[in-house]
Amino acid sequence: xxxxxxxxxxxxxxxxxxxxxxxxxxxxxxxxxxxxxxxxxxxxxxxxxxxxxxxxxxxxxxxxxxxxxxxxxxxxxxxxxxxxxxxxxxxxxxxxxxxxxxxxxxxxxxxxxxxxxxxxxxxxxxxxxxxxxxxxxxxxxxxxxxxxxxxxxxxxxxxxxxxxxxxxxxxxxxxxxxxxxxxxxxxxxxxxxxxxxxxxxxxxxxxxxxxxxxxxxxxxxxxxxxxxxxxxxxxxxxxxxxxxxxxxxxxxxxxxxxxxxxxxxxxxxxxxxxxxxxxxxxxxxxxxxxxxxxxxxxxxxxxxxxxxxxxxxxxxxxxxxxxxxxxxxxxxxxxx
Amino acid sequence: xxxxxxxxxxxxxxxxxxxxxxxxxxxxxxxxxxxxxxxxxxxxxxxxxxxxxxxxxxxxxxxxxxxxxxxxxxxxxxxxxxxxxxxxxxxxxxxxxxxxxxxxxxxxxxxxxxxxxxxxxxxxxxxxxxxxxxxxxxxxxxxxxxxxxxxxxxxxxxxxxxxxxxxxxxxxxxxxxxxxxxxxxxxxxxxxxxxxxxxxxxxxxxxxxxxxxxxxxxxxxxxxxxxxxxxxxxxxxxxxxxxxxxxxxxxxxxxxxxxxxxxxxxxxxxxxxxxxxxxxxxxxxxxxxxx
Numbered sequence: 033x034x035x036x037x038x039x040x041x042x043x044x045x046x047x048x049x050x051x052x053x054x055x056x057x058x059x060x061x062x063x064x065x066x067x068x069x070x071x072x073x074x075x076x077x078x079x080x081x082x083x084x085x086x087x088x089x090x091x092x093x094x095x096x097x098x099x100x101x102x103x104x105x106x107x108x109x110x111x112x113x114x115x116x117x118x119x120x121x122x123x124x125x126x127x128x129x130x131x132x133x134x135x136x137x138x139x140x141x142x143x144x145x146x147x148x149x150x151x152x153x154x155x156x157x158x159x160x161x162x163x164x165x166x167x168x169x170x171x172x173x174x175x176x177x178x179x180x181x182x183x184x185x186x187x188x189x190x191x192x193x194x195x196x197x198x199x200x201x202x203x204x205x206x207x208x209x210x211x212x213x214x215x216x217x218x219x220x221x222x223x224x225x226x227x228x229x230x231x232x233x234x235x236x237x238x239x240x241x242x243x244x245x246x247x248x249x250x251x252x253x254x255x256x257x258x259x260x261x262x263x264x265x266x267x268x269x270x271x272x273x274x275x276x277x278x279x280x281x282x283x284x285x286x287x288x289x290x291x292x293x294x295x296x297x298x299x300x301x302x303x304x305x306x307x308x309x310x311x312x313x314x315x316x317x318x319x320x321x322x323x324x325x326x327x328x329x330x331x332x333x334x335x336x337x338x339x340x341x342x343x344x345x346x347x348x349x350x351x352x353x354x355x356x357x358x359x360x361x362x363x364x365x366x367x368x
Numbered sequence: 369x370x371x372x373x374x375x376x377x378x379x380x381x382x383x384x385x386x387x388x389x390x391x392x393x394x395x396x397x398x399x400x401x402x403x404x405x406x407x408x409x410x411x412x413x414x415x416x417x418x419x420x421x422x423x424x425x426x427x428x429x430x431x432x433x434x435x436x437x438x439x440x441x442x443x444x445x446x447x448x449x450x451x452x453x454x455x456x457x458x459x460x461x462x463x464x465x466x467x468x469x470x471x472x473x474x475x476x477x478x479x480x481x482x483x484x485x486x487x488x489x490x491x492x493x494x495x496x497x498x499x500x501x502x503x504x505x506x507x508x509x510x511x512x513x514x515x516x517x518x519x520x521x522x523x524x525x526x527x528x529x530x531x532x533x534x535x536x537x538x539x540x541x542x543x544x545x546x547x548x549x550x551x552x553x554x555x556x557x558x559x560x561x562x563x564x565x566x567x568x569x570x571x572x573x574x575x576x577x578x579x580x581x582x583x584x585x586x587x588x589x590x591x592x593x594x595x596x597x598x599x600x601x602x603x604x605x606x607x608x609x610x611x612x613x614x615x616x617x618x619x620x621x622x623x624x625x626x627x628x629x630x631x632x633x634x635x636x637x638x639x640x641x642x643x644x645x646x647x648x649x650x651x652x653x654x655x656x657x658x659x
Contacts, residue, residue: 087463134645142462143405147596148645151638154593158638162631169631273589277470284467318478325475332467333456 036212040204043292044197050299051197054190061189065261067302068196069254070278072203074286074294076250077279079207082288083216084243085223087142089276090131090149093156094124094248096271098255100160103172103265108165112182117256124252125245132244136237141226150273157271171266174259184260192261199257200295203250207291210246219243281328287338296340301327376505377626378619383507383515385618390518390573392595392602392610393525394566399599400542401562404454407469409595410588411476412567416442416574417583418484423575424491431491432513434575442571446564454563455556473592480585488582496579510580517576521569526607528565538562597641602652612652616640 034041047068054064073095080086098120105116135148161169177183186192210216218239221229230236259265269275279294286297305320312319331338337345395409416438423434457468498509529535541548541558549555581587598617602609617637625633644652 081463087466134642138645140645143466144600146466147405147600148641150593151597151641155635155638155642158631158635162629162635277474280463280467280470284464288463318481321474321478322482325471325478328471329453329468329475332464332471333453333460336460336464 037205037208039291040201040208043204043295044201047197047200051190051193054193058189061193063303063306065189065193065196067298068193068200069258069261070275070302071282071295071298072196072200073251073254074279074282074298075200075203075207075291076247076254078283078288078291078294079219079250080243080247081280081283082290082293083211083223084219084240085226086240086243087146087280088149088244088247089146089273089280090151090153091247091251091279092271092273092275093149093153094128094251095255095258095275096153096156096160096265096267097124097127098252098257099259099265099270100166100172100255101252102256102259103174104166106174106183107172112179113184113256113260114182117253120252120256121249124248128244128248129241132241136240150276153271153276154273157267157273160271161267167266169267171264174263174265176263185263189261192257195257196261199253204291204295211291215239215242281324283338284328284332285338287340287342287344289337290340290344293338293340296343297338300339372504373626374623375503377623379502379505379507380511381619381622382615383511383618384622385615386515386518386522387511387573387577388591388594388598388618389611389614390521390569391591392598392614393522393607394569395592395595396599396602396607396610397538397562397569398566401538402454402458402559404458404465405469405596406454406566407466407592408473408476408588409566409570410590410592411473411480412442412445412588413570413574413577413591414480414583414585414588415445415476416571417578417581417587418480418489418574419571420575420578421489421491421583424493424578430493431575431579432517435517435572438575439568439571442574443564443568446567447560449567450560450563454559458559473589477585477588484585486584488584489578490582491579493579508580510576514573514576514580518573521572522611525565525569529607534561594637597637601641601644609652616652 050064050067054060073091077088077091080088098117101120101123102113102116105111105119131149131152135145140148160166166172174183174185177185180186184192184195211219218229218234221232221234222236222239226236255270258270282297282301283294284297285301286295287293290296301324305324308320308323335342391410391413395406398404398406398409419438419441420431420434423429423437424431429437453468453472457465460468495509499506500509500512527535529539537548537553537558538561540551540553541555541562545555548558577583594617598610598613600613601616602611602613617640620636620640621633624636628636
């Protein structure tokens with residue numbers, strides 16, 4: 033039992049350690065928050081991309097739905113997270129099912145599915161940027177309120193860090209449990225060969241929609257947490273293409289085949305990007321993205337399993353070393 | 369009055385559409401032949417636009433003549449890009465291919481940002497402000513030149529695809545890669561040419577566009593997205609489809625722009641894509657017949 037949940041437990045423990053370390057400095061806490069938040073969203077994205085074979089390039093749509101539901105709920109109706117988070121999840125679920133139905137019914141696959149999702153998120157981005165009551169491209173500020181708990185408004189950043197640790201742990205454990213169930217195996221069957229899976233009686237459409245819906249819900253909660261944490265939302269940072277591409281970058285670099293792969297990608301790249309920005313100064317805006325991009329190209333070509341895949345293979349090899357050595361000797365004997 | 373506005377919007381939509389077609393046709397060629405979507409397509413257009421700008425600013429070359437300088441450079445880039453990135457990318461899973469070309473797109477965008485800064489640049493000449501009256505409506509000179517050139521080029525492109533051996537080979541490879549290989553066609557060579565021509569069309573479009581449209585490091589992204597929309601609307605891989613898709617997108621956009629705010633109008637091409645997906649999933653001109 034413990035062994036089965038190791039892929040969720042180890043990252044959670046590391047996240048708790050990271051949280052404790054970040055308590056020392058608000059700047060570290062800010063970085064930790066971004067890693068935990070975007071990393072968890074990337075894990076949810078990867079349930080689709082890595083486990084079901086559906087590469088969404090429009091996940092910022094769901095993140096934005098989450099963020100804007102919280103922001104507008106508070107500004108317009110004075111609603112707190114207790115109400116707005118579930119609404120955000122429902123809205124994201126509904127839009128994911130709508131988009132999924134539209135795309136899958138017409139057999140959009142591979143590249144074309146990705147481009148269609150990108151188109152949807154771009155429509156949302158442009159429309160929100162033009163909508164007066166959503167603050168246009170300037171964004172919306174969440175008004176501060178003395179009711180700390182009702183609106184999740186704290187004077188420090190660390191309570192948000194704690195919420196994000198919970199979000200991360202919950203996502204990892206639930207995903208890990210889900211992947212061991214029948215639908216979880218269906219996902220991977222669809223990823224590996226959709227036609228064959230359908231021929232064996234897997235209702236591919238239903239399980240693709242399930243993957244899309246679940247992934248969207250987690251992403252929307254991420255967006256909701258983002259809005260509460262920073263008390264500010266704007267189209268560029270919550271609905272922009274950059275966010276969606278970032279998820280792909282973290283996935284590719286961390287490894288798409290692993291639940292915790294994208295989290296590893298986020299944990300490596302977000303602090304590295306911060307470091308680059310701090311040391312190279314503001315004059316070199318964009319150098320961190322150049323480095324991201326180069327790393328992504330090189331890893332996508334040379335290391336398709338990602339850094340996490342290499343790490344996992346190394347760990348696996350170390351455990352049954354003797355067996356492996358014996359097997360190797362046999363193979364050598366058999367070779368000539 | 370309202371009719372004039374409509375006609376004006378229609379005309380500028382058609383001119384924009386002609387330019388979009390030239391941009392999208394290269395993307396279709398590369399996708400049709402190699403089954404790989406180049407997310408960095410627009411970034412090469414951005415480079416070509418900078419090429420035209422630099423040639424005008426530092427060498428005093430007219431953008432129309434700069435085409436003869438920039439297009440070969442872009443073709444060479446396509447040639448090198450194939451051997452450097454695309455050939456190895458053909459061996460990895462699709463999602464990794466996506467990561468490679470998306471990575472390239474980011475790389476070029478931000479390198480351009482480092483080199484050229486974020487300023488909007490434009491080639492301004494005497495004829496930039498000139499315009500031609502066509503009855504009640506008018507057309508800006510730079511747009512007219514770009515649209516005319518792209519119509520001529522699309523014609524040439526079509527003839528190449530239809531009447532030359534290279535065009536025949538490319539059509540064969542796009543229909544069946546294995547069949548082509550069995551008939552002794554050099555697949556890698558064909559891919560290389562497709563890439564070179566695909567980017568070469570941008571080398572022609574870029575310098576002409578930079579006297580009509582500001583260039584900045586992020587201008588390419590917009591065109592990549594529009595080109596995708598055009599390709600899907602047009603049926604993913606047919607030449608006629610790209611033409612119709614491009615004109616449709618151009619016209620829809622410019623008509624929307626005369627009634628709605630700029631930001632909503634910018635969403636129109638995507639809304640069009642969603643509509644086509646809903647109503648005609650095979651695209652307006654289904655591929656296959658007119659390949």
